[in-house]
Structure formats: structure tokens, C-alpha cells
Amino acid sequence: MSYIEAANSLSLYLIVGAILLFIALLCVLFIVKSYRAGIRIGMDKKVLRRAITSSATFTVLPSVSILLGVIALSGSLGIPASWLRLSVIGNLQYEATVAEIAANSMGLSLNSSSLNVSALSTILLVMTVGIIWGCLLSIFTMKKYSSKLAIGKKSNSSGGGYASWAMVAMMIGLCSTFVGSYIAEAFVNVNLVPVVTVVIASLFMALFEMLSKKYKVFENFSLALSMLLAMIGAVIVSMFI
Amino acid sequence: MEKEVFDYSKYTDSVHRMGRIGLSIGALMLLSAPFLFAYFLDAEIDWNGFLSAIWSVLIVYVPSCIVEYLIYVPLLGPGASYLSFITGNITNLKLPCAANAREIAEAEVGSKENEIISTLSVATSSLVTMVVIFIGVLLLIPLTPVLENPVLRPAFDNVLPALFGALGYQYFRKSLRLTVLPLSFMTLICIIVPSLMGQTSIMIIACGAISIGLSWIFWKKHILK
Known part of the structure; x- marks a missing residue:
């Protein structure tokens, strides 16, 4: 059996699949x-559903970009390792950099002709240990840290104060x-x-924000639509620049 | 009536309990994956290679993990933070996604409503990412030529400019006074030291510190209300 x-x-x-299924279950x-x-604190169901819908539409395009990262890494690490790494903690920039560092430290390079199964397991371990710290901090300190910040202690009607401006x-x-x-x-x-692309996205965002005052449907989709149109704009602009 | 009976602190406690148990199991599963890979592939971990690589990775990424944790928890709240720190892609996806949902729901930072909206947003975003990647993996062979088509390539190379262009419009116009300095700083420093253009995860800390510092000064001087 070849390495790949x-x-x-x-x-x-x-x-x-088993690991991702568990994390998906946690999300649900x-x-x-x-x-x-x-609902119990009196929020409108429509607002809650809108948060879900807008987040789902917002996420689709960046997720396709993450999928491209899976494709890019799968050539050297195989699909399962790339699929795992880009579905959990980290991002493409981190994963690609750390995989390269790990391969180099074993005297190898990040391509399928140079790697072997031991190197694959080692690279995966380096990638995991290198980025797990935010997760460990959450397990051990989140309760204490967030209680000091008094998150969720006030209601929406109490005024944002400086916290809103900090955000x-x-x-x-x-x-x-x-x-x-x-x-x-x-x-x-x-x-x-x-x-x-930045300019195109911001112009469309301005347009959709104006339209959303009249047509509520744009409220949930204005960001996703602006991104999509700006990405199409990037394709067109690339043909001429 | 129901609203009065509901004990929000009990909800918060149960979020922490579920987050800690879930992340502990998740972290153990993630850490065991390389060993399971080695077991099923009849291979061994190269410990010398691991040790020589991990130091250089830890030196760079542990401080940034700690800073990200300290910055993002106040913005997202505990529920969304637990999920963000196990599913990743925080800067380029989870944080903007939660901010967008918060804007739409008109929830205020630090409020119960914001905590709930952020959790819903990050959990939904994580699920959608997993589903998109899962479908993509299933269709990897037919999809690869389409996604890697040179004509379409600029679209996927420019997802982040598209995202931050749209998001930038939303936030820059909230306060142009707060925008001028961090934006000029980032532009100038990247022109002077071009290698910093690829170091956005580190530069976020610098630009974030500038804009938060400025906002605090403006807030104290009643320029921001």
C-alpha cells in the first residue's frame, strides 16, 4: 500500500468521522x-431563528474556502487528516505552517513523495498539541474568567455602556x-x-443595508450576498488586472 | 410569568458543565487521533521529530492562544467561546459571524441576549462548516476541478477581502475616529515591513490594542456615547 x-x-x-460526529452533537x-x-428569558422566537438563519448563510462561503484548504492539504496529508484538522481548532494558515515545520523537523518536506505514515501521525500530533491550549484554557479557567467579566449579568435594556464600544x-x-x-x-x-474586492463588498453592503430598511429579507442575507457579489467581482477584475 | 421563574445562573452553570465535559472529551479524542492513526497504519510516532518541532510551534502559538482566549471570551460569552475553542476558525469566521448575528438581533455586549445569540450563531456556523466540508469531502473528486479552475480561483482567493470589506463597512462607519489610526498603522507598517502582511494573527493584537485603547480614551472624554 502506498503512503497516499x-x-x-x-x-x-x-x-x-467519530470525532467530528461528537463535536457536531455538542453544537446541536x-x-x-x-x-x-x-425563549425562557423572553426573547422573540423570530430573533432566535434569524440568528440561526443569518449565521448559516454567512458561513457557507467561508466554509467553501476552508474546503479548498482541505483539498490543498489532502495532497500531502491525505483527506482524513486534512478533513479533521480543518474542521476543528485552528485554520488553514496555522495547519499549513505547522505541518511544514513538523515535516522539516523530521528532515522531510510536505509532499506525498517525501512523507511516510509515521511522519503523518507525528505531524498530526504536532498540529494538535500546538493549538490545543485555547481549548485547555476554556476547560480549566472559563467559569472563573467569565464570572469575573460578569457576562450575562445584565439585560439588553440596561444600555451597552463601554462594553459595546469595546466590541x-x-x-x-x-x-x-x-x-x-x-x-x-x-x-x-x-x-x-x-x-x-474590499471596495466592491463594502459598496454592496451599503446598498443592501439601504434595501433592508425597506425589504426585511435583505437583513439576513446582506453580508453573504455582498461577499458573493464581491467574489464574482474579484473573478471579473482578475481578468482585466 | 415563565420569564420570572427562569433562573439564568442555572443556565450559565449548565453551559459551563456541558462545555467543560464536552471539551474534555473532544480534546481527548483529538489528542488520541494521531495515536489511533499510528495504530491503524502500523506506524510509530517519531518522538525526536515531534520534540524538535513542538518547541518552535509552542513558542509562537501558546502566547497567541492565551491572548486570543483573553480577548474573545468577553466578546463571545462562555457558550460561544467553548464551541469556538474546539471548532477553530475564530478570527476569520466565528467572531465575524457572531458579530453579524448580534447586529441583526440588536443585542448588547455582555447581555444575556448577546450570550444566547452568540452561542446560537457559533454553534450554527460550526455545524454548517462541518456539513459543507463533509459534502465537499464526499464530492471531492468531481468538485476539485471546479474549485481549482483558474477562472474561479480569484473568487476563493478573495473570500477574506470580501468578508472584511462587507464587515468593514458595517464597523468603520460606526466611528471613523476609531478607524483612522489602526487602519493607517496597519497599512503603513505593512508597506515598511512587507512580511507583516502575512502575519495578520499577530497584527490583530496590535490593531485591536490600538483601537480598544483609543475607544477607552474617547469613552472617558465622552467623545463616544
């Missing part, structure tokens, strides 16, 4: 629990990091596609 056949063997699919339990609690500021910091890097890329690498 072994890395794609049925037993590995079953291991990964959290949905049921929080949905019921929402806005964090999101501005997050968006500035990415948007700033795309502007810089336009100057440094003369790659205009990302920054043009």
Missing part, C-alpha cells in the same frame, strides 16, 4: 440549550488589520484585486 493510499484508508475516515446540544434559554473597537481593529494589509499589498506587490 494508507493516508486515505477507511479506518482513518472512521476515526475522523448548545443550540437546543441556548434556544430554550432564549466595536475590537471589530474595527480586526477589520483594519485585514483591510490595511490589502491596501499595503496594492502598494507593495501591485496586487489590486484584494483591495478592489
